[in-house]
Amino acid sequence: MLLGNDIVDLKDPDSYYPNSNSRFLDRVFCYQEKEYIFSSKDQQRTLWMSWAIKESAYKAWKRSFPNFFFS
Secondary structure, eight states, X not given: OOOOOOOOOTTSGXXXXXXXXXXXXXXXXXXXXXXXXXXXXXXXXXXXXXXXXXXXXXXXXXXXXXXXXXX
């Protein structure tokens, strides 16, 4: 079993997406998820936690269903 990790430096200005990269947000999150992110007191942390949850779920699903793909 492989184990990976992603590290996001929340102090790095390049990691701050909620107000500056709507293309990324529109591609990755549905309307309700974006509302959740933008209503958070810590938008940056909520964004990256939400991304990590979605990515983990996708990878777990992909192991069970190898022909599944994300577009």
